[in-house]
Each structure stands twice: as C-alpha cells, then as structure tokens.
Amino acid sequence: MKLISLFTLSFLLVSLSLFSQESKYPKQAPMKPEMSEYWTPQPKVVTPAQTPETILVAPSDAIVLFDGSDLSMWENSEGKPAEWTIGDGFFTVKKGKGIIKTKQLFNDFQLHIEWRIPEGIEGKSQGRGNSGVFLQGHYEIQILDCYQNETYVNGQTGSVYKQTPPLVNAMQKPGVWNTYDIIYNAPTFTKDGTYRTPPTVTVLQNGVLLQNHTTILGTTEYIGFPKVKEHGAGPIILQDHGDAVSFRNIWIREL
Numbered sequence: 001m002k003l004i005s006l007f008t009l010s011f012l013l014v015s016l017s018l019f020s021q022e023s024k025y026p027k028q029a030p031m032k033p034e035m036s037e038y039w040t041p042q043p044k045v046v047t048p049a050q051t052p053e054t055i056l057v058a059p060s061d062a063i064v065l066f067d068g069s070d071l072s073m074w075e076n077s078e079g080k081p082a083e084w085t086i087g088d089g090f091f092t093v094k095k096g097k098g099i100i101k102t103k104q105l106f107n108d109f110q111l112h113i114e115w116r117i118p119e120g121i122e123g124k125s126q127g128r129g130n131s132g133v134f135l136q137g138h139y140e141i142q143i144l145d146c147y148q149n150e151t152y153v154n155g156q157t158g159s160v161y162k163q164t165p166p167l168v169n170a171m172q173k174p175g176v177w178n179t180y181d182i183i184y185n186a187p188t189f190t191k192d193g194t195y196r197t198p199p200t201v202t203v204l205q206n207g208v209l210l211q212n213h214t215t216i217l218g219t220t221e222y223i224g225f226p227k228v229k230e231h232g233a234g235p236i237i238l239q240d241h242g243d244a245v246s247f248r249n250i251w252i253r254e255l
C-alpha cells in the first residue's frame, strides 16, 4: 500500500512538473509549406549540350536498374510489382500508382538516370513535370520542368528539395531527354542517432554541375524543417507526383 502511494505521489509530481514545463513555453507555430520556400536569386540558365542519341551504356561494374525492357529491379511501396507504364526503351510514371523503389538497397553510390518531361506539358511552378529521385529513400533530388517555368529555387530541378537550390538551371525543353549523374555518400550516425557525418551529394544534369558535394541537412520535407533520421542502406525511390515523367537507362555503381 505504501509502495503504491509512493508511486502515485511520484507520478503526480512528474505530471505536475511536466505540466508546469508545458505551461512555461509557448507552443511552436504550425509550419506551412511556403515557410520553407524561397524564390530569389533564381539560378542562371545554362544551355546544355544536346543529349546524344546514343545512350551512355552502363560500365562493366554497374548494376543495371533499367535496361529498357522491364521493371524487374523495382517494386511499389508495398513490395508488390511496380505498375508504371513500360514504353519503347523507357518507362513512365503511372499517375496514382505511387512511388517505385529499387528492390536492392544501397549505401554510397554513383547513379546514372535519364528522364524526360512530356512534350506539351501544362501547368506551372511545382505542378509541371514533377517527380524526383530519393537517395536511400530519404533525400529527394527534385525533378521538375524548369524550362521557362519559375518556382521556388530550393524546389527547382536538381535542388536538394526544400534545402539547397541547384547552382544553375541546365534544363532541356520538354520532350528532350535529360541526364542526371549523382554521386552520393551515405551518412554515418553516433549511438544516440545524431549524424557523425551527414550525407553529401554531387549532381550533374546534362553534364553541368548542379550540386557540388553538398551537405544534406536531413530528410527533404514538404512541410517543416529537415529531420535527422537514423537509417542504414536504402533504395532509390522515384516519385509519383501525378505527372507523366519518363525514365530510361538507369544504372548504379556501388562505391
């Protein structure tokens, strides 16, 4: 009985101290998407060289993630077969089918991926040719039609989404293939789950540098600040944002 009373008393004291702590500080204001978006300065436009007709064939030590035939290396978010549309040597986001991700998980890597905004696309800002490549399933490198389409700069093509804008805008026009070459170093974590070393990324679009060994601050949230989440090896995820963005010639080299 005495034990129970002591327990009840200490529980009450802890609750009271928590309550007084709660009442001591104001609540954090709820974040809205636009609070983490900024529009200037807009990155300079650089006209990239024409995308070669012959695709850059995977080097001998690469893992081919898509060779033009099928999505056997990919699955949907539930681990079921990926249901995006296969075309002639490419595949396309099938609206409403959700993300697709690689079955294989990766740590440090060099990734080559080609993507195309459909010709005649309509819409503006983030609502035009939106997709994205998520590194280790957590960090989005934005894909968007930024050809004569302004948006917040930390949400442009090649941005670390809602964090770091690209150095320049090197878009091909809709209907023309773009290339991404992404070099990624995975984070390492301390025992308490904080970064020992944060993830870093280098991105080239059409041979033009967009991210130069950029430190990734944390997860790429639509609303709010980046979060540091402890994780191990992760998949490459491609985003279904409702736009018919196509992909081809995807290969990865583990580092």
Ligand code: MG
Binding pocket: 130, 131, 132, 140, 142, 143, 239, 241
């Ligand atoms: Mg996106």
